[in-house]
Amino acid sequence: MNSLEKQKKRFIVCSLVVPMVLLIGFVVFPAFDLIRMSFTNWDGYSKTYDHIGFNNYTAMFRNRDLWLSLRNNGVYFFAHLIFIPIELMFAVLLTSRLRASKFYKTMVFMPYIINGVAISYAFSYFFSPINGAFDEILTVFHLESLIRNWLSDPKIVNFVLAFVSLWRFSGYHVILFMAALQSLPQDVQEAARVDGANAWQMFKYIQIPSIMLMVDFVLFDNIRGALQVFDIPYVMTSGGPGYASSTFTLYTIDTAFKYSNFGLASTMAVAIMVMIVVIYLVQNKIIHGILKGGRK
Amino acid sequence: MKRRTMEQGLKQIICIGMVLIVLAPILLTLFAAFKTKADMVNTSPLLLPPMERITLSNFQKVIGDKYLLIGFKNTGIILAVSILFNVLFGTITAFILERFEFKLKKVIMSLFFLGMLIPSFVTEIARFKIINGIGLYNTLGAPIVIYVASDLMQLYIYRQFISTLPVSLDESALLDGCSYFGLFTRIIFPLLAPATATVVIIKAITIINDMYIPYLYMPKNKLRTLTTFLMNYANAQQGSWQKLAAGIIIIMLPTILIYIFFQKYILAGIAAGAVKE
Numbered sequence: 200m201n202s203l204e205k206q207k208k209r210f211i212v213c214s215l216v217v218p219m220v221l222l223i224g225f226v227v228f229p230a231f232d233l234i235r236m237s238f239t240n241w242d243g244y245s246k247t248y249d250h251i252g253f254n255n256y257t258a259m260f261r262n263r264d265l266w267l268s269l270r271n272n273g274v275y276f277f278a279h280l281i282f283i284p285i286e287l288m289f290a291v292l293l294t295s296r297l298r299a300s301k302f303y304k305t306m307v308f309m310p311y312i313i314n315g316v317a318i319s320y321a322f323s324y325f326f327s328p329i330n331g332a333f334d335e336i337l338t339v340f341h342l343e344s345l346i347r348n349w350l351s352d353p354k355i356v357n358f359v360l361a362f363v364s365l366w367r368f369s370g371y372h373v374i375l376f377m378a379a380l381q382s383l384p385q386d387v388q389e390a391a392r393v394d395g396a397n398a399w400q401m402f403k404y405i406q407i408p409s410i411m412l413m414v415d416f417v418l419f420d421n422i423r424g425a426l427q428v429f430d431i432p433y434v435m436t437s438g439g440p441g442y443a444s445s446t447f448t449l450y451t452i453d454t455a456f457k458y459s460n461f462g463l464a465s466t467m468a469v470a471i472m473v474m475i476v477v478i479y480l481v482q483n484k485i486i487h488g489i490l491k492g493g494r495k
Numbered sequence: 496m497k498r499r500t501m502e503q504g505l506k507q508i509i510c511i512g513m514v515l516i517v518l519a520p521i522l523l524t525l526f527a528a529f530k531t532k533a534d535m536v537n538t539s540p541l542l543l544p545p546m547e548r549i550t551l552s553n554f555q556k557v558i559g560d561k562y563l564l565i566g567f568k569n570t571g572i573i574l575a576v577s578i579l580f581n582v583l584f585g586t587i588t589a590f591i592l593e594r595f596e597f598k599l600k601k602v603i604m605s606l607f608f609l610g611m612l613i614p615s616f617v618t619e620i621a622r623f624k625i626i627n628g629i630g631l632y633n634t635l636g637a638p639i640v641i642y643v644a645s646d647l648m649q650l651y652i653y654r655q656f657i658s659t660l661p662v663s664l665d666e667s668a669l670l671d672g673c674s675y676f677g678l679f680t681r682i683i684f685p686l687l688a689p690a691t692a693t694v695v696i697i698k699a700i701t702i703i704n705d706m707y708i709p710y711l712y713m714p715k716n717k718l719r720t721l722t723t724f725l726m727n728y729a730n731a732q733q734g735s736w737q738k739l740a741a742g743i744i745i746i747m748l749p750t751i752l753i754y755i756f757f758q759k760y761i762l763a764g765i766a767a768g769a770v771k772e
Contacts, residue, residue, distance in 0.1 A: 203669070205744060206587075206675055207675055209674035210676055211595060215588065215603065217584065219606070219638070220602065222586075222606060222607065222644060222647075224644070225640065225645055226609075226610040227609060228621075228625070229622045230621070233618070263559070292509065297507075303510045303513065305754075306513065306514045307513060307517070308754075308758075312515055312761065313521075313702045313704075313751065314722060314725075316725055316747045317721050318520065318521075321523075321524040322520055323525060324524060325524075327736065330501050331552055332523045335539055339541070348554075368519070370624060371765070374766065378765075429707070455623075461620060465620055465621065468618070471617050472613060472614060493743070
């Protein structure tokens with residue numbers, strides 16, 4: 200028995216050593232390194248740098264363009280938030296009796312797996328001011344007066360980009376809601392029915408609680424996703440005109456790799472990490488709240 | 496009966512509307528890819544050009560670009576190596592975390608959890624220095640090591656799958672004199688094949704579509720991937736939408752094909768990952 204214990208120990212150590220080294224070296228250590236770097240003025244290539252205390256933090260809070268960028272993240276968040284009921288409706292629709300539902304399910308998820316860079320270029324063409332398809336659609340319906348510079352008007356560019364984000368990610372949520380609807384165990388539903396539960400009771404006590412958990416997941420996935428929007432604005436507008444369509448992540452990345460201010464960029468990265476952790480903690484509290492409420 | 500048909504009709508109309516919105520940007524790009532420069536101006540962007548004027552020259556130009564082939568090759572190498580290690584480390588880590596109790600288990604679990612929580616884009620600011628320091632900058636090793644180390648979704652899928660395998664399986668194999676290593680390689684790993692199929696396909700799509708890591712770590716021309724090839728191609732075709740359109744379509748194709756053929760595995764894994772969280 201003792202040798203078996205020994206063998207087990209050796210097996211665990213040998214198997215985990217490489218994954219752990221990779222995880223610590225390339226994920227955990229960099230995260231902590233960001234915190235250290237956030238107190239310096241490192242430029243990304245010099246051998247030396249100074250410790251400048253909380254200067255980066257005060258600079259970050261005073262940076263108007265960064266706040267503007269964060270507000271733009273809010274546009275993505277609200278767009279996806281408003282879409283949750285629509286996504287739920289599609290999930291119910293696609294799990295109901297429906298001819299060709301399999302084909303529709305394939306279609307609804309397809310945007311999610313399409314190359315993000317390629318589709319961003321495709322949408323740049325779609326919204327292009329010269330021979331763009333969207334302007335042409337408006338013209339066909341005699342709505343020429345609505346034509347705008349979709350990607351260079353600071354007032355609307357974020358909504359256009361948020362639309363692209365909706366196009367790409369809504370299908371993912373529909374699939375998640377469908378999975379939640381379908382994961383209701385048939386025997387539980389059957390038992391409830393045998394026990395005399397009516398349709399409303401089934402909906403309230405069996406379907407709603409299980410969907411709520413997924414709604415909660417999608418809601419927080421939205422917050423995390425909105426906070427980290429990067430490639431759609433990066434490819435379609437580079438955050439422009441000016442910083443009109445920049446996002447927090449885009450601004451952070453530019454600060455580091457375009458303007459070589461790694462110290463300040465690290466501070467912003469720390470801010471994103473803090474936001475994500477806080478959001479996670481809040482979410483956990485809420486899930487617990489719902490579960491406790493459901494059990495009463 | 497009549498209400499039923501009305502209801503079905505309404506449902507169909509809503510769904511067809513959804514399909515149109517999904518397909519519109521793709522189809523309109525495809526139309527543009529078949530047009531000559533003159534037809535980009537002369538014909539409606541909503542329509543194909545007249546049959547006799549359809550041109551394949553835009554596609555020929557993309558396919559003739561030597562960097563497209565290089566992009567395919569690099570993406571293929573990164574895919575194969577990253578996924579191999581993802582599966583290897585993913586299965587064994589999930590197996591150990593799911594089946595064994597040991598001293599540092601809690602610490603290790605929380606490290607992996609932390610790894611999943613940390614936002615990936617901004618971490619590159621600190622990771623860049625490390626990749627540079629170990630000499631992986633501008634090599635295929637950079638994306639490979641990052642994908643293997645930081646993309647951890649496979650742990651969810653594998654742990655969930657392993658929890659459905661009976662523990663008695665392990666016990667009887669060990670009683671029969673199988674070593675722990677043998678138990679893993681000969682019994683557990685083969686049983687994980689369906690989960691592995693899901694992991695391989697989802698990872699393949701994620702890696703093919705990833706723009707940021709190859710863009711940041713491999714600016715060298717020879718190290719273009721499919722996605723960074725398209726970015727370079729787009730910069731070179733400034734203003735000729737018809738040429739760029741052909742490039743967009745070709746770069747979209749691999750993941751669309753993977754999706755159409757392996758849809759079942761993808762949808763299974765997507766739902767599993769979320770439900771577990």
